[in-house]
Amino acid sequence: MTKFKNYINGKWVDAVSGKTFKNISPANQNDxxxxxxxxxxxxxxxxxAAAKEAYKSWRLVPAPKRGDIMRxxxxxxxRRKAELAKIMTREMGKPTFETEGDVQEAxxxxxxxxxxxxxxxxxxxxxxxxxxINLAFRTPIGVVGVITAWNFPIAVPSWKILPAIAAGxxxxxxxxxxxxxxxxxxxxxxxxxxxxxxxxNVLLGTGSMGDHIVHHxxxxxxxxxxxxxxxxxxxxxxxxxxxxxxLEMGGKNAxxxxxxxxxxxxxxxxxxxxxxxxxQRCTATSRLxxxxxxxxxxxxxxxxxxxxxxxxxxxxPKTEMGPVIHMKSLENCERITKIAxxxxxxxxxxxxxxxxxxxxxxCFFEPTIIADVTEKHTLFNEEVFGPVLCISKxxxxxxxxxxxNHCEYGLSGSIYTKDVxxxxxxxxxxxxxxxxxxxxxxxxxxxxPFGGVKGTxxxxxxxxxxxxxxxxxxxxxxxxxxxxxxxxQIDNY
Ligand code: UN1
Numbered sequence: 001m002t003k004f005k006n007y008i009n010g011k012w013v014d015a016v017s018g019k020t021f022k023n024i025s026p027a028n029q030n031d032x033x034x035x036x037x038x039x040x041x042x043x044x045x046x047x048x049a050a051a052k053e054a055y056k057s058w059r060l061v062p063a064p065k066r067g068d069i070m071r072x073x074x075x076x077x078x079r080r081k082a083e084l085a086k087i088m089t090r091e092m093g094k095p096t097f098e099t100e101g102d103v104q105e106a107x108x109x110x111x112x113x114x115x116x117x118x119x120x121x122x123x124x125x126x127x128x129x130x131x132x133i134n135l136a137f138r139t140p141i142g143v144v145g146v147i148t149a150w151n152f153p154i155a156v157p158s159w160k161i162l163p164a165i166a167a168g169x170x171x172x173x174x175x176x177x178x179x180x181x182x183x184x185x186x187x188x189x190x191x192x193x194x195x196x197x198x199x200x201n202v203l204l205g206t207g208s209m210g211d212h213i214v215h216h217x218x219x220x221x222x223x224x225x226x227x228x229x230x231x232x233x234x235x236x237x238x239x240x241x242x243x244x245x246x247l248e249m250g251g252k253n254a255x256x257x258x259x260x261x262x263x264x265x266x267x268x269x270x271x272x273x274x275x276x277x278x279x280q281r282c283t284a285t286s287r288l289x290x291x292x293x294x295x296x297x298x299x300x301x302x303x304x305x306x307x308x309x310x311x312x313x314x315x316x317p318k319t320e321m322g323p324v325i326h327m328k329s330l331e332n333c334e335r336i337t338k339i340a341x342x343x344x345x346x347x348x349x350x351x352x353x354x355x356x357x358x359x360x361x362x363c364f365f366e367p368t369i370i371a372d373v374t375e376k377h378t379l380f381n382e383e384v385f386g387p388v389l390c391i392s393k394x395x396x397x398x399x400x401x402x403x404x405n406h407c408e409y410g411l412s413g414s415i416y417t418k419d420v421x422x423x424x425x426x427x428x429x430x431x432x433x434x435x436x437x438x439x440x441x442x443x444x445x446x447x448x449p450f451g452g453v454k455g456t457x458x459x460x461x462x463x464x465x466x467x468x469x470x471x472x473x474x475x476x477x478x479x480x481x482x483x484x485x486x487x488x489q490i491d492n493y
Pocket of ligand 1: 105151152156225280281282283284441442443444445
C-alpha cells in the first residue's frame, strides 16, 4: 500500500509517533487509497518551528520574486491538471470534469496571486503638516495555519495558501482527513516550483491535530473552511488568543425562479447548482423558491431531468453525479429525507440509496427533490451537504425574498427573472455574500471576493484582492523631513 508522509521544512517525513491512518474511496469502499501520516502535537510543533524560521527570510524576498514562484506553481498545476483530477476524484468522488475545474481554480488563483505581487498597492496621503508625508502599506503577518474541507481539495486551499505566501507569510496546512492525498500533491507542486524549505508545510491527520495548529502561539493567522460548528469553536480559541481568523462555513443557498423566467435556463441552473459536486459545495443550491404561477411546471420539468442524471464512479467519463463523501453523510441524507417527509414534504424523486448493485460498495444517494417544504420545516433550515433539494412556493417577489432570507446562513443566492428591476432589487435585498442573476448559486471565480454573511462567515473574503486583507497588516508611516518637532493637532491649529 502506498505510504504518504508529511512535508515539513522541505523534507518528507513520517509522523513523530510513526502512526498512520488509511483513507478509502467514497465510490468503492474496498478501494484503499493509501496510508497517511497521522500527525499530532509534536508534528505541529516541528512544522510551526520550520515555518517561523523560514518567515525570517521569506518576508524579505521582494514580492514580485515571490510572485515568480507563484507563477511556476500555476504552470505545474496546469501541466499536471488531468493527472491530479483523477487522484482527487478517487479520493473525494466528484466526476473528473469537476476535479479538473477544481485544479483550474487553483491555477487561476496562482496566476492571480502572482500578478497581485506587483500590485500590493498602499496609499500615499498628504500630511496635516508641512514637510511631512504619510504612507500606509501592507506587511506580512507570520505563520498562517490553513485548515480546509475535502469538497474542493485543491481549489479552496489554494485560495488561502497562495495569497498568504505571495504576501510574504509562511504556511502550515492541514488538509481534510478525507482528502489527504490532495494535500500531498499540493506540497509536491510547491516543492517543484521552488518554494523554499519551511515556507510551506503539510501535516496529514485529523481535527484534533488541527486544534494544535489553532492553539499554537506562533501561528498568527488561521484560515478555515468547514462546518459552522467547528468554525465557531476555532473563532472562540482565536478570540481568547487574539489571533486573526478567517472563517468560511455553512450555507443553505437558495435559487428563486420568478414566473417570467426562462424556465429551461432556470432548470438547467438548479440541476447544476443542486446536484453538481453531489450537492456538496458550500455554495450548493439546497433550496429552490418558485413563484406560484410556475410552481408545478418547474417541479415537473426538473423531475424529468433529475431522474435521468447518470450516477456513478466519478472516474467513469459518463458519470454526471458521483457519491457522497462517506457512509455517515449518506445516512444523514436518509435521515433528513425521512424528517422532511414526516413534516409534510412531498417526495418528487430520489430519497434512497442507489439500488444499482454495481455501485453497492460506494456511498451513492439518489438525487432527491422534496416539494411543499416551508420555512418551518427542518429541511428548509438545516445544511445537508448532499444531493437533497427542497422546493418552496412563493406568492410574490416579496414573499420569495422573505423566504430566501429566512436562513441562518448567507453565502450565495440566485434569482432567475427577465425583469431587470426585480433582478436589481433582488441583488439589493438578498442577505448573501455572493449573488447571481440568471445563473446558479455555484460558480464563483478566483479573482472575485468569496465569502458569506450571517452564519457563513466572520467578515472576511477569500479570493480576489480581498484575500490580501486576511493575510496582511497595514503599517502606517509618518515621514517628517521638517527637521523640527511638529506636534500634530496642536502646532498646525
Ligand atoms: C466550496 O464549496 O467550498 O463557487 C467552494 C463555487 C466554487 C467554489 C466552491 N467555485 O461553487
